[in-house]
Amino acid sequence: MFSWSFIPWILQIPNLVCAFGNSECYFRIKDFSHDGNVMIGAFFPLYYYYTNKKIPHKNLPNHYEDLYLQYKFKNYQFVLALVFAIEEINRNPHLLPNTSLGFDLHNIPFSEKNTLMNAFIWLTGVNGDIVNYNCKLEQKSAAALTGTSFAISAHMGTLLQLYKIPQLTFGPFDSILGDRAQFTSLYQMAPKDTYLPRGIVSLMLHFKWSWVGLLLTDDHRGMQILSDLKEEMKKNRVCVAFVELISGTWNSLSHKFWKSLGKIEDSSANVIIIFGDTDSLQGLMKNIGQKLTTWKVWIMNSQWDVTNHNDYFMLDSFHGSLTFSHHYEEMVDFTNFIQTVHPSKYPEDTYLPKLWHLFFKCPFSKINCKLLDNCQPNASLDLLPKQNFDTAMSEESYYIYNAVYSVAHSLHKLILKHIQLQQSENGEENIFLPWQLHPFLQNNYMNNHVGSHMVMDMNSKLDSKYDIINFWNFPKGMGLKVKVGSFSPYAPHGQELSLSNHLIQWPARFTEIPKSVCYKLCEPGFRRTVIQGKAACCFDCISCPDNEISNDTADMDHCVKCPESHYANTERNHCLQKTVTFLHFEDPLGMALSSTALCFSAITATVLGIFVKHRDTPIVKANNRALSYILLITLIICFLSSLLFIGQPNTATCILQQTTFGIVFTVALSTVLAKALTVVIAFKVTFPGKWMRWLMISRATNYIIPIFTLLQIILCGIWLGTSPPFVDQDSHAQHGHIIILCNKGSAIAFHCVLGYLCSLAIGSYIMAFLSRNLPDKFNEAKFLTFSMLVFFSVWVTFLPVYHSTKGTIMVAMEIFSILSSSAALLGFIFAPKCYIIFLKPDKNVLHGIRDNSHRGRNYLN
Numbered sequence: 001m002f003s004w005s006f007i008p009w010i011l012q013i014p015n016l017v018c019a020f021g022n023s024e025c026y027f028r029i030k031d032f033s034h035d036g037n038v039m040i041g042a043f044f045p046l047y048y049y050y051t052n053k054k055i056p057h058k059n060l061p062n063h064y065e066d067l068y069l070q071y072k073f074k075n076y077q078f079v080l081a082l083v084f085a086i087e088e089i090n091r092n093p094h095l096l097p098n099t100s101l102g103f104d105l106h107n108i109p110f111s112e113k114n115t116l117m118n119a120f121i122w123l124t125g126v127n128g129d130i131v132n133y134n135c136k137l138e139q140k141s142a143a144a145l146t147g148t149s150f151a152i153s154a155h156m157g158t159l160l161q162l163y164k165i166p167q168l169t170f171g172p173f174d175s176i177l178g179d180r181a182q183f184t185s186l187y188q189m190a191p192k193d194t195y196l197p198r199g200i201v202s203l204m205l206h207f208k209w210s211w212v213g214l215l216l217t218d219d220h221r222g223m224q225i226l227s228d229l230k231e232e233m234k235k236n237r238v239c240v241a242f243v244e245l246i247s248g249t250w251n252s253l254s255h256k257f258w259k260s261l262g263k264i265e266d267s268s269a270n271v272i273i274i275f276g277d278t279d280s281l282q283g284l285m286k287n288i289g290q291k292l293t294t295w296k297v298w299i300m301n302s303q304w305d306v307t308n309h310n311d312y313f314m315l316d317s318f319h320g321s322l323t324f325s326h327h328y329e330e331m332v333d334f335t336n337f338i339q340t341v342h343p344s345k346y347p348e349d350t351y352l353p354k355l356w357h358l359f360f361k362c363p364f365s366k367i368n369c370k371l372l373d374n375c376q377p378n379a380s381l382d383l384l385p386k387q388n389f390d391t392a393m394s395e396e397s398y399y400i401y402n403a404v405y406s407v408a409h410s411l412h413k414l415i416l417k418h419i420q421l422q423q424s425e426n427g428e429e430n431i432f433l434p435w436q437l438h439p440f441l442q443n444n445y446m447n448n449h450v451g452s453h454m455v456m457d458m459n460s461k462l463d464s465k466y467d468i469i470n471f472w473n474f475p476k477g478m479g480l481k482v483k484v485g486s487f488s489p490y491a492p493h494g495q496e497l498s499l500s501n502h503l504i505q506w507p508a509r510f511t512e513i514p515k516s517v518c519y520k521l522c523e524p525g526f527r528r529t530v531i532q533g534k535a536a537c538c539f540d541c542i543s544c545p546d547n548e549i550s551n552d553t554a555d556m557d558h559c560v561k562c563p564e565s566h567y568a569n570t571e572r573n574h575c576l577q578k579t580v581t582f583l584h585f586e587d588p589l590g591m592a593l594s595s596t597a598l599c600f601s602a603i604t605a606t607v608l609g610i611f612v613k614h615r616d617t618p619i620v621k622a623n624n625r626a627l628s629y630i631l632l633i634t635l636i637i638c639f640l641s642s643l644l645f646i647g648q649p650n651t652a653t654c655i656l657q658q659t660t661f662g663i664v665f666t667v668a669l670s671t672v673l674a675k676a677l678t679v680v681i682a683f684k685v686t687f688p689g690k691w692m693r694w695l696m697i698s699r700a701t702n703y704i705i706p707i708f709t710l711l712q713i714i715l716c717g718i719w720l721g722t723s724p725p726f727v728d729q730d731s732h733a734q735h736g737h738i739i740i741l742c743n744k745g746s747a748i749a750f751h752c753v754l755g756y757l758c759s760l761a762i763g764s765y766i767m768a769f770l771s772r773n774l775p776d777k778f779n780e781a782k783f784l785t786f787s788m789l790v791f792f793s794v795w796v797t798f799l800p801v802y803h804s805t806k807g808t809i810m811v812a813m814e815i816f817s818i819l820s821s822s823a824a825l826l827g828f829i830f831a832p833k834c835y836i837i838f839l840k841p842d843k844n845v846l847h848g849i850r851d852n853s854h855r856g857r858n859y860l861n
Contacts, residue, residue: 036102
C-alpha cells in the first residue's frame with residue numbers, strides 16, 4: 001500500500017492565515033446540509049480559531065481582537081466519506097427503498113463550550129441560547145456522528161443521551177466511552193486495541209529490542225496502555241528505559257516539556273514508543289521534528305500520522321518510523337469518487353470552493369462568493385499533494401463510512417418491523433423516533449460495501465488485525481507510507497507477526513537493523529549476565545566457562561557446551577576436535593618407563609645368572625636356593641609386566657595388566673614370606689618340639705607359594721567374572737585430548753587385590769622382623785625386613801596419589817609403583833649377596849656361620 005506526499009508544493013503555499021486576508025469569501029463560514037427523509041448529524045473538526053497575543057476585545061467579553069482562522073483541509077475527507085456513503089446507500093434499491101438519507105454538517109470548535117453550542121443548534125434548530133425547545137418543523141434526525149477525540153465524544157454524549165439520540169463515534173476506541181452505564185446511547189466504530197501492546201512487544205522481540213522509551217498521553221488511555229505495555233514487556237523481558245506522560249496543555253515554553261525532550265535525546269534507548277492522538281502530542285512531535293531527531297526509531301499508533309502536518313523537517317525526523325494501523329479493505333470506489341468531486345457538483349458545500357480558491361487559484365465572485373466560471377476545468381482533488389489532501393481513505397473516514405451504513409441497516413430493519421406491525425398507512429412516510437434505533441444498533445452485524453464485517457455490540461466487538469506501516473522520506477522531501485507487515489492476534493502462535501524486513505527503511509543514522517539494548521553487545525567467547533541493581537534487561541559480558549563457547553552469532557545469554565569429543569579453543573568461540581592419545585612407547589615418559597623396566601629386567605636376569613653360576617656357594621645356598629631362583633624369575637616378570645601398561649590399550653592388555661600384576665606380585669611376596677619363615681624355622685629347631693620338627697621334616701614352606709598364589713588367582717577370577725577391566729576414554733583429564741586407558745571395572749576388586757598384597761607384605765615383614773637378630777652370618781632377615789617395609793610404603797603411598805591423578809599420569813604412577821617395589825625387593829635382598837660374591841669372597845665360606853653360643857646345636861632337633 002503506497003501513498004505519496006510531495007513536499008515542494010508545501011513550500012510554495014503561502015501562509016493560510018495571511019495570504020487571503022483580503023478575501024472576505026475565504027473567511028465566510030457557514031455549515032451546510034444535504035436534505036433527505038432521514039438526517040444524520042455530523043460533527044467534524046474542520047476549522048478552529050486561535051490567537052497569538054490574546055488581546056482582549058473592547059466590546060465582547062471572553063473574546064480577542066487578534067483572532068485568526070485555521071482550516072483543517074486534511075479533515076475534509078471526513079465530509080467526503082459521509083457524502084460517499086450516503087450517495088451509495090441512496091442508490092442502493094435494496095437498502096432503505098423509498099427513503100433517502102441526508103446530513104447536517106457542523107464544525108467542532110476547539111473549545112468545549114462551542115462544541116455543546118453546535119449540538120444545541122442541531123437539536124433545537126435555533127441558533128441561540130434556547131434550551132428545552134425544539135423549533136424544527138419536523139423531526140428527521142436519526143443519529144449523530146462525533147469525533148475524533150475522547151473529550152469531544154464524551155461531552156457530546158452527555159447531552160445526546162438525554163434525548164436518547166444514537167451517537168456513533170469515529171475516533172479511537174475508548175474503554176470509558178464503552179461503559180454502557182455511563183454512555184447509554186454511544187456506539188464506537190473503532191475496534192478495541194486490546195492486542196496492540198502484544199503487537200508492539202512482538203515487534204520488539206522480532207528485532208531483539210529490549211530497551212525502549214515510552215511517550216504517552218497523560219490521561220486514562222495513556223495509563224491503560226502503560227499498564228498493558230509493562231505487563232506484556234515483563235513477560236518477554238523487554239525493559240522500559242523511561243516513561244514520559246505528556247499533557248495536552250504542555251507547549252514549547254513549558255519547563256516540563258523541555259525536560260522531557262532532553263530525556264528523550266539523552267536516553268540510550270534507540271527505540272521509542274509513542275501512543276496518543278494528534279491534539280495531545282502535537283507540541284511534542286513538532287519540536288522533535290524541528291530538532292531533527294534523526295537517531296531514534298519511533299513506534300506509533302495510527303492516531304498520529306506524520307503526513308498530517310505540513311512540516312518539511314518533521315519528515316526527516318520521523319523517517320524510518322513504524323506505525324500500527326487497524327487493517328481495513330482498500331476503498332477504490334472512494335478514490336474514484338474523489339476524482340469526480342467539484343464545487344459545481346455540490347453547490348451547497350461551502351468548503352470545496354475554498355480548496356479550489358487556495359490550491360487552484362480560482363477567484364470568488366464578489367456578489368455571492370461563488371467561484372467564477374473561468375476556473376481550471378480539469379482541476380481535481382487527486383491532483384493535490386498528499387501532504388495537504390490524501391485521496392486514500394483514512395481510518396477515521398472508514399469508520400464514518402461504516403457508521404453511516406450501520407445507521408442505514410438499523411433504520412432499514414426498523415422500517416421493516418413497522419411494516420410487519422402495520423404501523424404505517426399506505427402513501428404516508430414512516431414515523432420513527434431516534435431511540436427506536438438502539439435495539440438494532442446494539443445487535444447490528446452487517447457487511448459494508450467492500451465486504452468488511454462490522455459488529456456494533458460493544459460486548460462482542462472484536463479486536464482487529466493491524467497493518468504495520470513504515471514511513472519513508474526517500475527521496476528527500478517526499479513522504480511515503482509503505483506497508484511492511486501485519487500483526488494478527490488470531491494467527492497461530494509464533495505466526496502473529498509478519499514482516500518484510502527488506503522493505504523497511506531505518507533512520508539515516510543506521511546502516512543496518514538498529515540495536516536498542518541496555519548493554520554492550522557481547523563478542524564471541526562471552527555471554528551476558530545480569531547486572532545487580534539495574535533493570536532485568538541490563539547485562540554485562542563475562543567469559544564462557546571451561547569447555548563452553550559462544551559462536552560467531554554473538555550476544556548470547558548462554559554458552560554452548562562442547563561435545564565430549566571436542567574442546568573449546570582459547571577464544572572460546574569454536575569447538576575443536578580432541579586428539580586421541582594414550583601412553584605411547586615413543587613418548588618421553590613412556591620411553592623412560594619402558595627403558596627402566598627393561599634395564600631392571602636385564603639386571604635381575606644377570607643376578608639370576610650369577611646365582612646359578614655360584615649356586616654351590618654358602619651365600620647362595622643360605623635361605624633356600626630354590627626360593628631365590630623363584631623370586632628372581634618372578635621379579636623379571638614383574639618388571640616386564642609394567643610394559644603391559646604402555647601402548648594402546650585393548651581388552652586383552654586391560655585384563656592382563658591387573659591379573660598379571662596381582663598374581664606375579666603374590667608369587668614374589670609369598671616367596672619372601674617363605675624365605676623369612678625358613679630363617680625362623682632354621683634357628684628354632686634347636687628347641688625341642690614336635691610342631692617345629694614337623695615343619696622341617698614335611699618342608700611345609702614349599703606349600704606357602706602355591707597356597708597364597710591360588711587364593712589370589714581365585715580373587716582375580718571373581719574379579720574377571722563380575723566386573724572385568726575394559727577399555728575406557730577419559731576426555732577430561734587433559735585439555736584437548738581424549739585419553740584411552742584401562743578402566744579397572746570393579747574398584748572394590750582392585751583394592752581387594754592390592755589389600756591382599758599388602759597383607760602378604762605385612763606378614764613377611766613380621767616374620768623377617770622376628771628373625772632379624774638370629775646369629776647367622778648369612779641371615780637375610782634384616783634385608784627382607786627393609787624390602788617389605790619399602791614395598792608396603794610404596795603401595796600405601798600409591799593409593800592417594802593414584803586417586804588424585806588422571807590420564808596418562810595415573811597410568812605412569814602405577815608403572816612407577818610396580819618398578820619401585822620390584823626394585824626394592826631386588827636391591828635389598830640380592831644386592832648384599834652380590835656384594836659378598838664379587839667383593840668379599842673371603843666371607844663366602846661355611847666357617848663361622850653361627851656364633852659360639854650356638855655352636856654344636858643340631859638343626860634337626
